[in-house]
Amino acid sequence: MSAKTKFKSPAFEAIHSAASGLFSVDAIPRETMRSFDTACLSSIKDLQPLEIKALREKLNVSQPVFARYLNTSVSTVQKWESGAKRPSGISLKLLNVVQKHGLKVLV
Numbered sequence: 001m002s003a004k005t006k007f008k009s010p011a012f013e014a015i016h017s018a019a020s021g022l023f024s025v026d027a028i029p030r031e032t033m034r035s036f037d038t039a040c041l042s043s044i045k046d047l048q049p050l051e052i053k054a055l056r057e058k059l060n061v062s063q064p065v066f067a068r069y070l071n072t073s074v075s076t077v078q079k080w081e082s083g084a085k086r087p088s089g090i091s092l093k094l095l096n097v098v099q100k101h102g103l104k105v106l107v
Helices: 010-024 030-040 049-058 063-070 074-082 090-101
Strands: none
Touching: 010 030, 010 074, 049 074, 049 090, 063 090
8 A cells, every 4th residue: 555545543554554464475365455445445525516516615716617627517517516416436536635635736
């Protein structure tokens, strides 16, 4: 795991580290290691439509500007904010990063 990996807690980090060591010497199978990954690593926070709108407004940008930063269409941002669509995958991850660090990480 890289230094940037986020764990749920220091205890989960220790457990995952032990499991990684066992996996590296073939003491546990890949499927078991995946279970440890799922159990120990932080997951991406799902954002509600009002949270997305609040984030954009907190950043003081319009929907077109926000869409441009996120490399998506204005209609997609509008659909996220209205609840017609939900961001997923890389879009959701990017929104989480922007929520934590602001738009400066994208410039």
